[in-house]
Amino acid sequence: MDGFEKRRNDKKAVIIQTALELFGKYGFEKVTVTEIAEKARVSKVSIYNFFESKDNLRRIIVKNILDESLCETKELVEKDCNFIDKMREYLENRIIYGSRYNMDFFFDAVESDPVLRQYLDDFNTENKGLISSIIKEGKKIGYFSTDISDTAIEIYIDIFYNYFLHNRKIRPTLEHSPKLAEEINLLFLDGLIRHSEQ
Structure with missing residues (x-):
């Protein structure tokens, strides 16, 4: 350059x-x-x-946020490390994103721009695939229950994401409370953890 x-x-x-x-x-x-x-x-x-235009500037900002998040998750999926450390890093990344960016700005942009809405839908599809890869890895080593089907896991992830997408009231609370964000992420994972041997 x-x-x-x-x-x-x-x-x-x-x-x-x-x-x-x-x-x-x-x-x-x-x-x-x-x-x-x-x-x-x-x-x-x-x-x-x-x-x-100002609209296109906002569009690029939101796309950059999503691209950066997806890139970090891809790197994490491919990372050769202890699975517990991988899950800890995954949670830390989610918490960092929740506090790094103004969630109202992000969701207002997505809700008012059909191009960004489609971009988020595509992001969610790819991101869900990456999360499913992490969960499959967890199933393989016995960290996550093998009794739960991949279809059930996909629905579970969709419920989780759609709640935050459509619940405006919770966004400022999570944005200013990393501890609460961590607790919610732990509860999300707890629904998948194998309880019978813990």
């Missing part, structure tokens, strides 16, 4: 980070491109050149 390309990428990253902070703090509708440009110390023209 040459110097020009690096400066260009750095500028885009600053705009994305600045917009994410402002959207999270004040809401998407209240933030203007002018405010993003001023805080990021770039011109409005740069924002339009890179992202075309």
Whole structure:
């Protein structure tokens, strides 16, 4: 990567980070491109050149969040380590995401943009497959019950995700309480853990 390309990428990253902070703090509708440009110390023209519109900037931010999450989960699935450590890291990653990003911003974006809704649906399908891989690994070593069918596990995961997708009231609580998020994730896993030998 040459110097020009690096400066260009750095500028885009600053705009994305600045917009994410402002959207999270004040809401998407209240933030203007002018405010993003001023805080990021770039011109409005740069924002339009890179992202075309404020809507598209938000779209790219949400896609980046989902892509980053999926990438981390893929790396974890492929990681050669103790299964208990893998599950601990999986839970830590979920908690970090819940506190790193403003959940209202994220879900408002998804709910108001059909392109993002489809992107989230595709993400959930792929992510569910990755989680199923982790669960299958857990079944193989006796950590998760082999009595539970893969179909039942998929429905269980869907119930879990759909609750958070559609329950707006719980989002701020989880966002500001990593401990509660951890407890919920542990309860989620507890439904799959093999009890007969513990």
